[in-house]
Amino acid sequence: MAVTNIKQKLTFAAATLLASGVQAETGEEGETAKFYNKWDVDVGYLHYSEPDYITVDTYMAMINGDLSDKDTIGLGLVFDTLSGATPTGALPGSEIAATTGASSGTPAESSKGGTAPFNDTRLAVDATWGHEWKRLLTSKAGVHISVEGDYTSAGASFAVEMDSKDKSRTLTLGVGTASDKVSRSNEQTPSPLTETTSAVMFGAGRKNSYDAMVGITQVINRHTVGMLNLTYSQSLGYHTDPYKVISIADSDDAELTTVYEHRPDNRQRYIAYGKINHERPENGHHISLSYRLHxxxxxxxxxxxxxxxxxxxxxxxKLEPFVRVYHQQAANFHTRTINYSGTGTFDTVELPEYASADSRLAQMLSTTVGAKFRYMTSKKGSIDFRLAYYYRDYKNAILSNDDAIFAVIDLGKSFD
Amino acid sequence: MHASRSILISVVLLGLLGGCSIIKPITTTEDVKPWQKGILAKPEMELAGDPIDKYVDEHIYFSKEGSTGGSSVGGGGCGCN
Structure with missing residues (x-):
């Protein structure tokens, strides 16, 4: 009897689905269009400001939409302008570093010791195509390119997503690759760990990156969904920053000279990333939590x-406060300065194989605190304003700390 | 001093979460039927997050910290200082 009931229910459900499908295919144009004519458009502006260093203005446009009932496309366009000063890696007050420059568009003669003027623009575009091969099998293929005066990056990615029968679980397998061309603004890279005043210049450096990811998305309960991604990444080639230098100094920070930094040409990274989104049943508020191990x-x-x-x-x-806390160990070749005894010349200094004084590779604890305010202009339109304070605390680095404020305005609109 | 402040913030955050008894409803598993997925279909529950926010965060943290990636595969580098 129970079997009969189930059969009847299945038959009814199948008939309903078939009927709705036929209606969709044979209906009027307006009804059919609902299946493949939904588009989301986001236009954003970012202002990022470090009081002592750089200012960035970024203009963003992103479009995502349905090409058909099985195909989606996403397009992104980003334009950055960057200006201000950036730490060179030399000790604050270094006069020698003044000749090194750290800019892709500005001559370096006006450098202020441990910092150098910085002025650049960047244009980045990306495109993603999604396709549903079967009801439970989809794929996403993407390409991107980013161009600056001193850095070009181009790459591609491909991911397959497999849903469980009840669509409560999704398994994702993805790969990505990128090829970067790195140089100073004159298409040159300096010989590593040689004095900045007499370095020999080479051509642009190249770096290739390869990523592989396996991820699982799981419905945990009616109010909670979570994901876990495991990523392996390897990059080979020129990882050195061609602008960064290191002071050679004695224990009192009396500087002998500066040399260009040198990083290993191979880097392997393992990343575990987990995230949970939850709606509180009692009030409909939303919580998002994530953790990344790198x-x-x-x-x-x-x-x-x-x-x-x-x-x-x-x-x-709507208001959305958020917080982010990040801690990193120092890279094993990071050093504040290269020590020397205080006597002798550069030729007598014992140089390591690899060294960098870039504070981004130092031990660091950073905190971001901010909030996003959303105003719904209509059922399908919104204006977001996001403001955050970003603080970084370094240990055994050229910088002891620095901070930034960033603000984002995002205009979003859906069309269907 | 500043490090202590950052750690304090994270501890307070975790304390608030625990204190509000949020952990249990998040971690309690149940079999969810297709017709019970209305809440999960809301934009706020989308794990990929807001595309502009995601791009901004990845761009800033990639430029200022030594770690990157994890939430998805692919994405381009830059010479950002």
Whole structure:
């Protein structure tokens, strides 16, 4: 009897689905269009400002839409302008580093010791095509290119997503590759660990990166969904920053000279990333939590914890405070300075195989605190304003700390 | 001093989460039927997050920290300083 009931129910459900499918295929144009004519458009502006260093203005446009009932496309366009000063890696007050420059568009003669003027523009575009091969099997293929005066990156990615029968679980397998061309603004790279005043220049450096990822997305309960990604990444080639230098100094920071940095030409990274989104049943507020573990052949191991809490205070206004805490170990070749005894010349200094004083490779604890305010202009339109304070605390580095404020305005609109 | 402040913030955050008894409803598993997935289909529950926010965060942290990646595969580098 039970079997009969189930059969009847299945038959009814199948008939309903078939009927709705026929209606969709044979219906009027307007009804058919619902299946493949939904588009989301986002236009954004970012202002990022470090009081002592750089200012960045970024203009972003992103479009995602359905090409058909089985195909989607995403397009992104980003334009950056960067200006200000950036740390060279030399000791603050270094006069020698003044000749090194750290800019892709500005001559370096006006460098202020441990910093150098910085002025650049960047254009980046990306495209992603999604396709549903079967009801439970989809793929995404993407390409991207980013161009600056001193850095070009081009790459591609491909991911397959397999849903479980009840669509409560999705397995993702993805690969990606990128090829980067790195140089100073004159298409040159300096000979590593040689004096900045007499370095020999080579051509542009090249770096190739390969990523592989396996991920699982799981519905945990009616109010919670989570994901876990495991990623392996390897990059080969020129990892050195051609602008960065290191001071050779004695224990009192009396500087002998500066040399260009040198990083290993091979880097392997293992990343575990987990995220949970939850809606609180009692009030409909949303919580998002994520954690990332990053293990690195350079020993630059890190932990990242992020959380946000989103709540509406009326029908059309919503606030989302967020916090992010990040800690990294220093890379095994990071050094504040290259020590020397205080006597002798550069030729007598014992140089390591690899060395960098870039604070981004130092032991670091950073915290970001901010909030996003959303105003719904209509059922399908919104304006987001996001403001955050980003603080970085370094240990055994050229910089002891620095900070930044960034603000984002995002205009979003859906069309269907 | 500043490190202590950052750690304090994270501890307070975790304390608040625990104190509000949020952990249990997040971690309690259940078999969810297709017709019970209405909440999961909301934009706020999308794990990929807001595309502009995601791009901005990845761009800033890639430029200022030594670690990157994890949430997806692919993505381009830059010479950002």
């Amino acid at each position: 293990l690195d052949s350079w020993d630059l191991n890190s932990h990242t914890l992020e959380g946000s809490y989103s709540f509406p205070f009326d029908e059309i206004h």
